[in-house]
Amino acid sequence: MTRIFAKTKLLESQIDEYLNDTSQVGLLFLEAIKDYLEGRLEEFESRRQQVGELENHADELRRDIKRQLYAETLIPESRGDVLGILENTDEVINAAKVTLTQVSAEHPDIPDELDADFIELTDYGNRAVQELVMGIRAFFRTAGVTDFVHKVSFWEKEADTVAERLRRRIFAMDEELACKIHRGSFVRHIDTVADQAEDVSERLSISAIKRSI
Amino acid sequence: MILFFLSSALFLGWSLGANDAANVFGTAVATRMVRFRTAAIFCGIFVVLGAVISGAGTTETLGQLGAVNALGGSFMVALAAALAVLWMTKAGLPVSVSQAIVGAILGWNVFTGSQTDLDSLIKIVSTWVVCPLLAAIFAAVFYLAARRIITRWPVHLLELDAMTRTGLIVAGAFGAYALGANNIANVMGVFVPAFAVRSIDIAGLFTVDSVQLLFLVGGLAIAIGVLSYSRRVMMTVGKGLFRLTPVTALVVVMAEAIVLFLFSSQSLESWLLTHGLPTIPLVPVSSSQAVIGAVIGIAVVKGGRGVRYSVLGKVVGGWAATPAIAAVLAFLGLFFLQNVFGLNVARPMPFRLSEAVLERVSAEGLASLSLEELKGKSFENARAFRVALVDGTDLDGADISLAMEFALSDSFVIVPELIDEFDPSLLTVGQTDALRSLEWRGFSHEWQLRERLADETAEWALLPDDRENHQHNKAVRYRLRHVYDTFRVEPAEHGR
Numbered sequence: 125m126t127r128i129f130a131k132t133k134l135l136e137s138q139i140d141e142y143l144n145d146t147s148q149v150g151l152l153f154l155e156a157i158k159d160y161l162e163g164r165l166e167e168f169e170s171r172r173q174q175v176g177e178l179e180n181h182a183d184e185l186r187r188d189i190k191r192q193l194y195a196e197t198l199i200p201e202s203r204g205d206v207l208g209i210l211e212n213t214d215e216v217i218n219a220a221k222v223t224l225t226q227v228s229a230e231h232p233d234i235p236d237e238l239d240a241d242f243i244e245l246t247d248y249g250n251r252a253v254q255e256l257v258m259g260i261r262a263f264f265r266t267a268g269v270t271d272f273v274h275k276v277s278f279w280e281k282e283a284d285t286v287a288e289r290l291r292r293r294i295f296a297m298d299e300e301l302a303c304k305i306h307r308g309s310f311v312r313h314i315d316t317v318a319d320q321a322e323d324v325s326e327r328l329s330i331s332a333i334k335r336s337i
Numbered sequence: 338m339i340l341f342f343l344s345s346a347l348f349l350g351w352s353l354g355a356n357d358a359a360n361v362f363g364t365a366v367a368t369r370m371v372r373f374r375t376a377a378i379f380c381g382i383f384v385v386l387g388a389v390i391s392g393a394g395t396t397e398t399l400g401q402l403g404a405v406n407a408l409g410g411s412f413m414v415a416l417a418a419a420l421a422v423l424w425m426t427k428a429g430l431p432v433s434v435s436q437a438i439v440g441a442i443l444g445w446n447v448f449t450g451s452q453t454d455l456d457s458l459i460k461i462v463s464t465w466v467v468c469p470l471l472a473a474i475f476a477a478v479f480y481l482a483a484r485r486i487i488t489r490w491p492v493h494l495l496e497l498d499a500m501t502r503t504g505l506i507v508a509g510a511f512g513a514y515a516l517g518a519n520n521i522a523n524v525m526g527v528f529v530p531a532f533a534v535r536s537i538d539i540a541g542l543f544t545v546d547s548v549q550l551l552f553l554v555g556g557l558a559i560a561i562g563v564l565s566y567s568r569r570v571m572m573t574v575g576k577g578l579f580r581l582t583p584v585t586a587l588v589v590v591m592a593e594a595i596v597l598f599l600f601s602s603q604s605l606e607s608w609l610l611t612h613g614l615p616t617i618p619l620v621p622v623s624s625s626q627a628v629i630g631a632v633i634g635i636a637v638v639k640g641g642r643g644v645r646y647s648v649l650g651k652v653v654g655g656w657a658a659t660p661a662i663a664a665v666l667a668f669l670g671l672f673f674l675q676n677v678f679g680l681n682v683a684r685p686m687p688f689r690l691s692e693a694v695l696e697r698v699s700a701e702g703l704a705s706l707s708l709e710e711l712k713g714k715s716f717e718n719a720r721a722f723r724v725a726l727v728d729g730t731d732l733d734g735a736d737i738s739l740a741m742e743f744a745l746s747d748s749f750v751i752v753p754e755l756i757d758e759f760d761p762s763l764l765t766v767g768q769t770d771a772l773r774s775l776e777w778r779g780f781s782h783e784w785q786l787r788e789r790l791a792d793e794t795a796e797w798a799l800l801p802d803d804r805e806n807h808q809h810n811k812a813v814r815y816r817l818r819h820v821y822d823t824f825r826v827e828p829a830e831h832g833r
């Protein structure tokens with residue numbers, strides 16, 4: 125009996141760790157974009173690397189959690205939902221990592237007057253990720269998932285508004301089309317983080333309804 | 338030969354395991370919270386323990402319904418019940434060995450012209466309504482409490498899972514124990530009178546009486562039934578009727594276990610008696626009915642949506658069909674056994690209105706000229722005597738029952754050697770002395786022997802049936818039953 129509870133505790137801490145990683149990726153993503161826009165390229169690279177490491181760590185954790193849930197036939201009713209949520213959360217981490225890798229490889233040329241909008245867009249993406257993480261923690265304790273789901277959706281819409289504004293401003297500039305398209309693609313990439321967070325939160329709200337005893 | 342007869346009881350035990358016992362852990366297995374193997378092992382162990390340690394409580398009620406008094410009859414009654422349950426198990430329907438055995442005993446009563454004790458029948462049949470209702474109420478209350486607790490004190494999903502799992506095993510083990518205690522009488526009850534009453538010493542360590550040994554064998558048969566054939570019924574219970582979550586599965590098992598316990602605990606009965614509270618009849622109830630009641634209880638609290646009424650209809654139909662099928666099978670089977678194989682399926686229970694009987698009934702205030710006209714006549718069985726009383730006398734219902742009670746003929750001789758063979762733990766010293774004082778005396782009615790013993794010592798006397806005397810009378814009746822079975826002689830032996 126103590127064995128069951130010890131295993132439960134271990135798994136619980138692994139899930140917590142996974143969520144910590146996700147939250148940290150959101151924060152690092154924001155800081156990295158700020159660094160890039162403000163020309164601190166070394167710091168940017170260092171943060172990008174950290175995001176890569178966190179992504180690997182989160183992947184390992186997720187695989188181990190999945191193995192334990194199936195091997196020990198734990199939470200049989202919610203197992204599918206929990207794994208679905210964790211896997212979709214991984215997409216959020218991936219979106220951040222891919223965006224940073226692209227910035228690092230393609231060095232987009234962002235004019236200073238757009239910095240504030242890019243930072244605002246990234247910030248909303250990060251907020252969506254933070255609310256999502258809290259929502260998932262609440263899901264494991266059947267408490268107030270809806271509040272967090274609502275906030276994720278709010279920040280995703282805010283991000284969409286900023287992204288649209290940015291794109292309009294970019295394409296209104298007197299620049300080469302290639303350059304405008306390049307900048308526009310970064311707007312889309314950064315916005316993906318909030319979009320992915322919203323996808324997970326939708327899944328989360330359905331799982332929360334299913335979880336009620 | 339007795340082992341051959343016992344085989345049908347073992348078959349019935351197996352059916353009980355495959356159907357009734359499956360219910361206990363059904364919801365746990367169907368929600369994948371407990372592995373089938375784990376459930377089967379726990380269930381098997383605790384059913385055996387329940388049967389051996391506290392199995393005696395419900396035997397008496399079944400015995401009152403109809404005293405199947407020959408091994409051939411017991412064999413067929415158990416076989417008919419087992420076949421009826423097997424049929425239902427194959428259909429994946431949770432039914433009850435209790436219902437099957439009651440149906441089969443009624444079949445025996447009809448075939449042999451014996452009397453059906455209406456009071457016992459009503460008592461048993463009413464539990465078929467009360468038991469699921471009670472389980473539904475318990476389940477609804479537990480469910481609401483669980484929901485409140487979980488909302489108020491949020492527990493981590495994984496911790497809740499571990500707690501539910503532990504709870505399911507503990508409650509399931511308790512349920513299996515209660516089921517063993519409550520239902521073993523169904524399986525082995527009809528064989529109890531056929532076994533000797535002496536205790537068996539096991540390697541000088543502890544002693545088991547023969548009834549416990551009989552119950553152990555029955556318990557093992559149940560355990561094998563669980564292990565080998567119970568999965569299908571488990572799935573109907575846990576999935577077919579209404580989608581259960583792990584926590585509701587636990588609520589179902591708890592409600593069921595408590596209901597089974599209420600109907601089988603002798604200690605609870607005596608506690609209620611000593612505290613002046615109303616008692617619950619110790620009747621073999623059905624775990625199937627308890628489980629289905631509990632599931633429906635939760636479904637109702639949850640708003641009644643999602644209940645598969647077609648499955649519920651089939652289950653309830655199965656409950657109605659089981660006793661009927663068992664009764665018909667028992668009747669047909671007894672006919673074959675008696676007329677084709679020439680087996681003795683019932684000890685004759687003739688009725689005779691002798692001088693002594695007439696005196697005795699008039700002492701009870703029953704004086705009827707029309708009864709005098711039947712004086713000296715013998716009747717083959719209860720049915721024939723009842724017909725004669727109804728047609729030939731002006732007696733009413735209660736008087737007829739009284740006349741039947743006293744006119745039932747039998748023969749007993751108090752053989753000294755048999756007194757020596759009595760288990761010393763069964764009788765008090767006073768009761769044994771009373772028996773000794775009657776050595777070599779013969780009696781031709783149960784009441785004669787009973788009243789003679791009561792004249793010797795108050796320890797054999799039955800007191801007025803009220804709350805205070807309940808336990809005393811129960812114990813005396815149990816011992817009297819042993820005395821009748823031990824000292825009964827076939828009419829041919831009587832002359833010695």
